[in-house]
Amino acid sequence: MKQFLYTLSAIAILVGLQSCLPTLTVTNYSICQNNTVPSGQGMVASTTLTSSINWYAAPTGGSVLYTGTVFNPVGVAGSGITNTGTSGTTTFYAIEQTSTSSRTAVTFTINPSPTASITSNTTVVCSSGANATLSANTGTGLTYQWKLNGSNVSGATNATYTTNVTGAYTCAVSNSTCGPIISNSITLTAGTPPTATATAAGATSFCPGGSVVLNANTGTGLTYQWQQNGSNISGATNAAYTASGTGSYTVIVTNVAGCNATSSAIAVSANGSFTVAIAYTGPVNVCAGNPVTLNSSVSSSAVTYQWNLNGIAVPGATDASFQCATSGNYTVTAHDASISCTVTSNPMVITVYPQPNSYVAYASPLSFCEGGAVVLTANTDPALTCQWLRDGYVIPGATGYYNVAEQTGYYSVIATDVHNCADTSDRVSINVFPLPQPTITRTANVFATASTFSNYQWLRNGAEIPGATQYSYTATSNGAFSVTVWDANNCTRTSDAIFINDLSANGAVAPSDQIIVYPNPTAKIVFIDAPQSSLNVYLCTMDGKLVCYWLATKEVDLTDVAAGNYVMTLLDQDNRVLKVEKLLKSDK
Structure with missing residues (x-):
């Protein structure tokens, strides 16, 4: 029983002692980088006792850095923190002066502050045209508030801000722990807009296919954008633009400051639909002397015409049709007075080949006797083909460069080239005289x-x-x-x-029975047996026409004489008739 009482008394005493120990409460402290710790602020330690608090840089040992409930370590010797320029967390230790317990850790944190700087693509803005784009530095977790002349710009909370309002601009940049940091200031000033004028260099009313040049005012550093009916024309960025369609044309002129101005509109009108083309019938490649008839595709009393050769007006060629006889590029220019429109057709290429030169030459008389001839010669150009005519009619087979004329008539020659162009020569008159017909x-x-x-x-x-x-x-x-x-x-x-053979003058002798002609009939050779050494032999038809004769012979060859009855007369060298004999020439 005593022992229990003793034990219970010890427990009571122990509990009483613990309730008498001091209690230490600490509060960490943080500050933004480069800021000054306000007076009276810092890490805080409090106790239930009335004794002071000692601050150390280490959990054990070391010298007391500071004594007090609020500790600002910045600039304190031994604290390791000379200023707030470097971010980071440093742990310090606090303990009640009379306490023998462990020291309590307390943190002093320097949070990193954001940087704040801004740039701009321009410092000149315009009420129309150029805007300034202001850009702040970027980073993870940063937030922004743009300011104009020191006042917040409503809704301007992005890293960039675009404006054409003049004034001094800054940006307040914050991160999750620090800020806002105010950036440098950029002042935007107002630019002067350029002058914008557009003028037409010609008539603004024309027909399809026509155009007018529109010119903007010029100046150093100006750029241009032409518009049709309020929409940009792709690629139309020069001071001049050639307008070919109906519409309202303006030009936007921009200067080096980015300020722009829009010109007054110029109305351009293409009056109706009017085109012209060239129609033709037949070939367009022809021979000289065969003109090609060209026709305008437009025929109207309100339309006038002008035909052109190689771009040059043909004098007097002002009808809807035109006959061309010369090679070249032909166009027709048509003017429709009803719509004040002039158009020119696409060119029509006409090729006119020259005619070949056909002639007849000769080197002997054109009048001659029957049995004679004259050689007629044509143009000997190898690129030509020839056809000879007599009295205007084709001479069959007479297609060479020369022709032997043997008959009376008018001769000419047609010369044709590779393009099938032909020329007929002048006629040459040939006169063939008939031979006389003497009879005895x-x-x-x-x-x-x-x-x-x-x-x-x-x-x-x-x-x-x-x-x-x-x-x-x-x-x-x-x-x-x-x-x-x-x-x-x-x-x-x-x-x-x-x-x-019946003359006996000059001692003519009668035919001799001593003369023998054999064989008779004969197919080839006839032999003559006579006292004379040689005879003159005449072979005549039965009606007295001489067929052939042989002189000083006693043998004649009748191989080439036609079969039939003949009269053979034999004469001596004085041409005295010796014998007349009928001879039969056979086929075999």
């Missing part, structure tokens, strides 16, 4: 022919009889007589021969 009549031993010929020459046995140059001749010996005559055109011909 015999009265006794007198031979005669017509007295209308110009000249005569009698022949005996094919040889000219000297002095026998009249239209008649009196024979004095036997033989084959013919006459050569010349007419007024100097055409000549020899008559058929008349054979005479």
Whole structure:
């Protein structure tokens, strides 16, 4: 029982002692970087006792840094914190002076402050056109408030701010623990807008396909943007613009400050639909002398025309149709007075090939006797083909560069080139005189022919009889007589021969029975057996026409003589008839 009482008394005493121990309460402190700790502020330690608080830099040992309930370590020797320029957390330790318990940790934190700086793309703004874009520095967790002349700009809480209002701009930048930090100041001033004018260099009313040049005012550093009906025209950024469509045209002029102005509008009108083209029939590649007829696609009493060759107006060519005979590029310019519109067609290429040069040349007379000829020569250009004509009709097969003309008529030649262009030469007149037709009549031993010929020459046995140059001749010996005559055109011909064998003058002898002609009939060779060493042999038809003759022979070859009955006359070297015999020439 005593023992229990003793134990209970000890517990009571222990509890009483614990309730008498001091209690230490601490409060951490934080401040933004580069700020000054206000007087009377810092880490705080309080106790239930009336004794002071000691502050240390370490949990054990070391020297007392400061004694008091509120401790600002900035600038305190041994604290390690000379100023608030460096962010970070430092732990200090507080303890009641009379206490023997452990020291209590307390933190002093310097929170990092944000930087605040701003830039601008320009310091000049315009009421129309150029705006300034102000930009603040960026970073994680930063917030912004833009200020104009020191006052907050409502809603301007982004890192950038765009404005065209003049004044001094700053930005208050804060992070999650510190701020706001006020940035540097940028002052925006008002720029002067440029002048914007637009003028037309020509008529602003024209037809489709036409245009007018619009010019803006010019100046150093100006830029341009043309608009049609209030919308930007892509790529139209020069001081001049060529307008070809109907609409209202303006130009926005901008100066180097970014200020702009818009010109007054110019109304451009394309009056209606009016186009012109060239129509034609047939080929456009033709030969000279075959003009091509070109027609305007527009035909109206209100339209006037002007045809052009290679861009140059053709004098007098003012109809809706035009015949062109020269190579080149043809256009037609049409003016429609009803809509004050002038348009020019696309060019039509016409090729006119030159005609070849066709002619007939000759080197001998064009008038000659029957049996003669003249060689007619055409243009020998190898690129040409020829066709000869007589009296306007094609001569079959006469397609060479020359033609041998043997008949009376008018001769010409058609020369054709690779383009099928043809030219017909002038006609050449050929006159072929017929040969005279002499015939001989015999009265006794007198031979005669017509007295209308110009000249005569009698022949005996094919040889000219000297002095026998009249239209008649009196024979004095036997033989084959013919006459050569010349007419007024100097055409000549020899008559058929008349054979005479009944003259006995000059000691003519009768045919000798001693003369034998064999074989008879014969197909080839005829042999003559006679006392004479050689004979003259004449072969005539049964009606007296001379076929052929042989001189000083006793053997004749009839191979080339047609089959039939003939008269063979044998004469001596004085041409005295020795024998006349009928001869049959056979085929075999």
